[in-house]
Amino acid sequence: MASVQLDQVRKVYDNGQVAVQGATFQVADGELMVLVGPSGCGKSTLLRMIAGLEQISGGTLKIGERVVNEVAPKDRDIAMVFQSYALYPHMTVAENLAFGLKLRKHDKATIQARVKAAAETLGLTSMLDKLPKAMSGGQRQRVALGRALVREPAVFLLDEPLSNLDAKLRTSVRTEIARLHRQLGTTMIYVTHDQVEAMTLGQRIVVLKDGQIQQIDTPMALYDRPANLFVAGFLGSPAMNVLRGTAAAQGLQLETGVLVPWNGAAPAAARVGRSLIVGVRPEDLHLAEPGAPGSFAATIETVEPVGNEIFVHLRVGTLALIARVAPRTLPAVGEPIGLQLAAGRLHCFDPADERRLDA
Template sequence: MLPRENGYMAEYRIALPLLPVSLARCEPHSYALPSGGTGGSPSLLPETGYRTMANVQLDNIRKVYDNGQVAVHGASFEVADGELMVLVGPSGCGKSTLLRMIAGLEEISGGELRIGARVVNDVAPKDRDIAMVFQSYALYPHMTVAENLAFGLKLRGESKEVIARRVAAAADTLGLTPMLDKLPRAMSGGQRQRVALGRALVREPAVFLLDEPLSNLDAKLRHSVRTEIAQLHRKLGTTMIYVTHDQVEAMTLGQRIVVLKDGLIQQIDTPMALYDRPANLFVAGFLGSPAMNVLHGQLIEEGGLQQLQLADGSRVPLYGAHVASQWLHRPIAIGVRPEHLQPSADGQGGFETTVEVIEPVGNEIFVNLSYGSQPLVMRVAPRTLPGLGERLRVAVRGEALHFFDAESGERLEARDSGLGTRDSELQ
């Protein structure tokens, strides 16, 4: 048995070379060693020219704890072979629980999980041909980078030749070759996370699972490591499932994104489809920074022109769009992205707001406005900088409006009204 060292669990005790104590202690069974030896799965590493093929299918996957709490309600989707799928949502939405069920670290309460052609509900984690990377680097402080990369392979009984080849290939892929003799304490956070990725890579799994791997990094490192993960995925072409609460990570990394809330899937689509056509108010507000502006009111119509009447009696004419007449005199919400608000070109149209806060971020400026009690955010170029406290007339691009049922939050479809695409304005 190996001793504990600086808070890390002994490897031989539970066979969890990738897990820190805080995660390892949650599960008594072993994890992290895919089946097979030197004659196992095809290599993921670039110089071999071939890789393991695997998709992941979830069919009505549910998680219910003994106390009756439902963590995941019937999740169904497929991650295609070679796809990078991101699971995103706020804390407690079920994204990490879902990933842990795929890994085998959480028991599945119902539904069917397939990795490749196999149903793996009852397959031990070590036999699922997966590798998992966590936000904690879980590196052994007394081991060099090369030793950290090789450790899991040694436990698996791989030959020295196989270990040397895989460590060298992973180090080359991740830019770690000059650091192979370094100890973790001599490396930056981003470099340590690359070593953690390397330990997963040398095992040549069919599927990579990444659970908030960038959470411990500062903003600059998050950007650089995020770029490295995207490049690694393009280079390897292997299946990856990535969990994050950060919508920027989700939008920049994912080929498709699963948005979750309270254990329920809200929408699955490509990043730009989610941004341009959110299925409900939650998705509209969660994706995008700053969040979408939302105005609540009642839909009315005068002279063939639909308008949103706000609580204070002011109205937003809906030029360029028309919502089904069944929604007349019912509460709806309209949403508009900050970049689709703009100062009125002639200072006459639009609606009058007050500039409350100005947030310059370099090549653009976020202007926080108030319209009565309604806060709004507008994105502008630096040359259009308004003054604090200034009364500013703001126009809305009618074709950029999103419509939602105010009660259910679900998206409402609108058609071209035939009235042109004039800027909407409050009256």
């Protein structure tokens, strides 16, 4: 096992495109760090630079105490799991697991012991004689994980390994990866565009946009105190509601002319006359009787019951909002309803640079 340190790491392609701009962070020994962001944000490029598959344009990359900027991928003591399973179709599971070890000239006893241990860990023991074509997508992904596992590397790199799986398999394999990390205690860096994967897997998360790091923190710290509007909107499902307007003593005067009452003490950043963006998580937008104190009027557009909770899509003039509520009897679609902001649970951002305002 080893730590991974990046100091102002950059990637600039020959055409001048800057894919990664000065990435600086450290993955602790034994930590599971997730890199997350939309397509094209530079997360996979960053992972490939750590793996040695992309040349670093600037900065320093260390694995353990060794600078590896110019070290070949095979000498970095890393193992990588790709989005595609990349299994050899003519080889059995056992042969796929053993292939990398054979290339590295390990003796037969070591190969057998590592293959057996990996198969037991991943529940593949009964499938060792199967070919990949006889297996499900989740089973193939476990084989791909096992092929990295037998290497016993210092660092695991996982590049969107669940993207090709259906929703049920994604959940089960995600749980498998979390269990493996707890069991092995190995340093892992996991790339995904799925914020649910990031929130459930990562001990810490690096949020990227346009090649720049936006924020690094634990999942709940990112959710509760996003550094800017992008992080606030990217993490959380359904996404955060965004209200734009001007702060008044009584509430936020929306650009559409509607006054949204503070429903309690105004946020510290809400100085009267200040232009403001206010973010409200769906669970912090409460339904009320029409005309209730501290409420504003809305119309129900759609109701989505998902079992243990309900997503209520609402319209306030031209503004679309969504509330997350417990199962209950709701007014019919098209009927008016009151909405209240949860006091003390609002997120304020500066309209100029979209950074968080705390005071």
